[in-house]
Amino acid sequence: MGIRTILFIIFTIILLGCNQRKEQQKADNQVREMLVGDWELIIDKSLVDDFPLEFFRLPLGMTITKDSIAFYLGFYQEKLDSMTGRRMRQFLGNTVPYQVNKDSVHIKSLVTRNWAFQWKFIAKRNDTLQLASNDSTIIRYKRLTYNLDTLPDFDQIIFSSSGCYGGCPILDISVTREGHVLFQGEGYVKSLGFFTGHLDRQTTQTIFDKFRKANPLALENSYAVDHTDDQTLTTTFIQNGKIVKTIGDYGMAGTKELIWAYMLLSNIHDVMHLNPLPYDEPFYPKLHTFTFKRDNFVLPLAKSESFYLWTELKKAKQIDKSFTAQYKLVFTRNFDYWGPDPNEARTHKYEINNVVTDGQFYKFEFEDREAITYDLGYNFLERNFNTANFIEDLER
Template identity: 30%
Template sequence: MKYSILFLVFILFSCQEPEPSTNNLLLGDWIRLTEEQLTNKYDTIWLSEDSFEIPIPPSLPPPPQSLASLQQPFGFGIYPDSLDYFKGFVEITPNRSEERYTAKYLGNFTQYTLNYDTLRLFHKVNDTFQTFLIKKLVPDTLVLLYNDSIPLTFRKLHSQPDSLPNFDRIIFSTSCYMCPIESTSIHSNGEILFYEDRNNGKQGFYRGKLSKEFTAYLFHKYNKADPKNLQTSYYPDYITSHPTINTTSFMKEESIYKTVVDSEMSAPPHLVWAFIPAYFAYQTTNIEKITEESLPFYQHLRFFDFIKTDSILDMKQTEAFLLWQELGTAKPTNVNFSPTYHVSFNDLFDIDESKDREVTIINTDGRFYEFMSNNNTLIKLDLGYNFIDRNIKRKIRALKEWEK
């Protein structure tokens, strides 16, 4: 009888919830440390844009897999009622007949359970629970054992943005070789304008309205990156011929506060983790396609740059997308002005090579824009303000030989 009572007491204690101290220590954002970070073998080195002019030795080896993992940090945020899987749950389906793939965003949040020394999270793509044994938990360090053999060491992140601006809009763009070129403009009220040119089955322009919850979540993700103290560019300490470029423009009071360019997921973790919900925001709501026919001919263009003789004010992808939007609301005018720049551009839609381009020349002083069409018709537009003075913080630079 004595042993039966002891066994019953043991069972009762085994079924209890984890101690509050364990719960409290787990709450917060965690990032996995790589083997190199644990042994201090590597330090992250940022390269400037001019570094790409350094000749690449033909024997340059590809970056080690461990360094590649530095560029795609693994982490999660644990909250009282949910877990934020920072990489997001994305289901990839190849479409070999069309030589592309489709990516379905299943969200970032999932359920988890905590029972003493065991953490279980539900993986939405695999439709299974993943089990981790908690081997160590102190205020800033967490060590999990996966599959009873693989130790994963995490460090707690403490994000305290420095006097955070109240952003009105966030514009996100991404591009790489053989992947979608995409731009998304999201207002703080949830209005979304989305463009994609290939690969993910949504070619063209779309508009819609995001939920208040998702909009707040997305802006919160970007705010954790501490935009005020972000550099304007992040590049890895290796060189690749086809980098993935992610660009974010933060807007306040209808002007660009800062534009940040990331190559190969080299930016600080909280910024990299904001890319996933920004990239897939259009999948979280109903969006309506904007037909090509409904756009004026001067909005059949993209990738604008301002050129003056042998100098250029090059536009980042998000900045060019903002100019595209502003041209759509510009007013026709007959004002005479002295052009300061010639604007280079690409055609937005596929065109018949046997026909002339719709637009042949664009000239501007930053505020007024004149478009010469293929039938020699001249159209002038007034933005109402100087786009360059308001939004571009960089200085004009000399054209490189390959740009001339």
């Protein structure tokens, strides 16, 4: 065999190999294009035999782009709580890169940092995606569609979790449209105490879009499961400096979009840089919320509403001015959590004696220092509530 023949054969093999790789790359890109979208798992009774029942306790969904998959429930790693020794889960994130190779989809795990098989692509018919998790189990996802242009946007979102009979996180987090974050970790979270931080534009947009997809203004004010000892989640939405909605959710009984929005915002503190605040100034009661009290009537604020008031007081001017007090601002115990103090290391700079207000001015009177008066610049009660929100004080 002559040298020319040998070179021709080698060149032909290389050319065929390049064409095969191009064809395979084209086929892989076509799979990627079919995967792109927002998807929710279709619960099939046959899946129960292949997955534990707790696998379906929360709705499963994901957003797939051409280079990443955002799993709405996220990825976690077990840790031990430094205060109590109890197990707690640390959030690692929810978005991973992926690769497609001959219909097989591999993701890069946030837990192991290694590439691992996730599914085999089977088909996409209309708005239904079919994937195989193993040789015999076919799972189906239905496409989710949202028109964000028709859904209300917000300037600030405040999320709070109460804790439970167990190791549920106790926290408050406020994020503004500009990405400014104020965070309080009260228990069963990595960061205990008060912190500030800033989110990048993309993460901020993702958080706000998730809540917009839930369309909070069209939802009920409260949701609840029918068992005891669970946690209460409250979320407050701010438009133009005013509370437009607060949703209470006992045990994650809310809509699927609401739950998916919780998962990212409630865990974002684990994957962002936080700067500690040395003290809770203004004074904020540990394991308590704010309640306005006047005569025999009270207005208890939800946990997220209390933290919202604190974020407003934190921006307020300190003034030396007298005013006519109309209300007391008292502290109501967080009755969802009955265990020992999970953050014993947190102490107040000063011991509080009394807080009085007219809605705009707030005078904090201490046992061991001079009083401090804050001016919000507006009346918090008149802007966000009305007299019908006050109820009779049954504990008077």
